[in-house]
Amino acid sequence: MSSSLTFDAVSHRFGAEEVLRDITLCVPESSCVALLGASGSGKSTLLRIAAGLLPPSAGQVRIDGEDVTAVEAEKRETGLVFQRPLLFPHLSVVDNVAFASRMAGGSKAESRRQAREYLELVQLADYAQRMPGQLSGGQEQRVALARALARRPRILLLDEPFSSLDLGLREDMYELLETIREQLRPTIVLVTHDRREASVLADTIAVLEHGEILQHAPVAQIHHQPASPAVNRILGGLNEVLGVIRAGVHHSALGRITVAPDTPDGPALLMPRQESLQLTGAGEAPARGTVTQIRPSGAHTLVRVTLDAAADQERVDVAVEVTGTPRLSRGDTTGVGLRGTAGWVVPL
Amino acid sequence: MTTVTKPVPSSRVPERRPQPSARRASVSGWRRILPVVLGAALLLWILLPLAPVLLWSVAGQWRAPAPLPGSWSSQALESLLSPEILQAGLWSLALGMSVAVAATTLGALAAFSLHRLPRTLSRIVGFLLLTPLAIPPFALVMGANVLLLSARVPTFAAVLIVLTVTALPYTTYMFSVALASYDWRFEEVARTLGASRVRVIRTVRMALLAPAIARAGFLAFLVGWSDYITTVLIGGGQFRTLPMLLGSSASSTGGEQLTAALSLAMILPPVILLAFLARWGARGRISP
Ligand SMILES: Nc1ncnc2c1ncn2[C@@H]1O[C@H](COP(=O)(O)OP(=O)(O)OP(=O)(O)O)[C@@H](O)[C@H]1O
């Protein structure tokens, strides 16, 4: 039931405001792409264009290579789930889920039978006869998911579907989505502003800012090899270390760090994630600094260090994520090093 | 000596019930009683004027200072079944239903158009739509009369048009209020589930706006059902409605019994309609 989805040079403007600029993005069959971006970056607009609810100002939407830009929403075979469940209040749970089948001309009995299968899938078969107001928020959202799936969509579009649920429920929904991916293998576009959610659920992440895709890459890669400081920040990276590349080595207050051999010489930003740095004894380390802040967050602690810089170097602050609680306090001197050998830089 | 506080097993933590002070109890008591008292007062306020009407409708003779009629008679109620009054009832019903259908439909369309306008413009037009309420009905009707007569509009249609204009502010307002909190994404979801634009209007929009439709329809029905001035001035006596019979009965001396019976005949249908709408709502078809 799944298909590939492609945006080809899609742009959109509301009046004079250009909301999407030249978006080109491919979502392969049965994969899950997360659209990650701040509020107002154009995520929902892109999703509405994919669903056929909004014609783009320019560009094409393709499903399995076929241009569907002019196909109406009701014929496009996409499923859409919003942040609010938006269950039809005048229909019972089972009739909500049966809605698509009814619209396709199915009989009431047959549509309901099918609907029950999808309610089974989201573990709400016992709630079939209830009215939407008699469910909890999490249950309503599961019904909304079942309703979209019952459409047998070629593409499943999720617009921040879990962001109004509390943390525990959200984890349950992640499990459920996992199950759905295993059983139905749908192609999913997930809009979210939560980078953890994107990382947990998606295969690849596309970072959207001011209507442009800054980078689209697999989850691990986009975390460790961000294409720009902006992407690094959006993915929660805290470190940008200015230095100079000479013969494939980055020189900075963090020491000499080997980078990709084809990196051109010149100034470059090294972007080691806080998880990729470690604290070491002050003596042995290539870089040393003073602890300026210690912020515990449960099982981890974030330690900020101001590195000692040579006269010709910029003063550099780095953040290091440590497991547990380090035996350090503010003002202590510590060594800082990179786990692994190679660093990731973006030339300036 | 040191005191050791033992941890209490959580299952045995005694429930702490705050002891309500006397004063708090009386406040919460008032909280409970006040709505009941107010509700009863409101009911009395509405029902009290009805008592003499009810009594008169079954009275034979009732002289002024007596608290109750001296004799009883069902004559007035029976006369409601006379062909003249039944005919008038049908005219009123026809007028009420036609105005309900016309003003509800137009009101919905007007509210939807208003909703699409830019906000300031929408405010201005919305305000203009309310102005018929401020114009004295006589002036409105006289003006309309001249126009409609010169256009040779049939009488019933002419009355219907003027009453629809009168009812339009109410219905438009009802729909505007409903649209202000209407979530258009319901319709977007329905589209992606395979419902065409036209089908969405029936299966989603009308269903979700059912409460507004019911309220607007009821108000518009009342405008047509209870109209007097327009029917008299524009209808010119070509058809007689219940309010006209009631008017002439009330202005003639004697015959309070018939006046009372006619009043009851005026009140009953809207009350039945309201009860029906309320039941419809209670069944879950309408969510508030
Ligand atoms: N119907 C519309 N008319 C005019 N401007 C719009 C409309 N819808 C969205 N916009 C504008 O387009 C921009 C992108 O909106 P969009 O809803 O796509 O953002 P988003 O990334 O989904 O944000 P959020 O995370 O807050 O949902 C915003 O600046 C918004 O003001």
Ligand SMILES: [Mg+2]
């Ligand atoms: Mg959005």
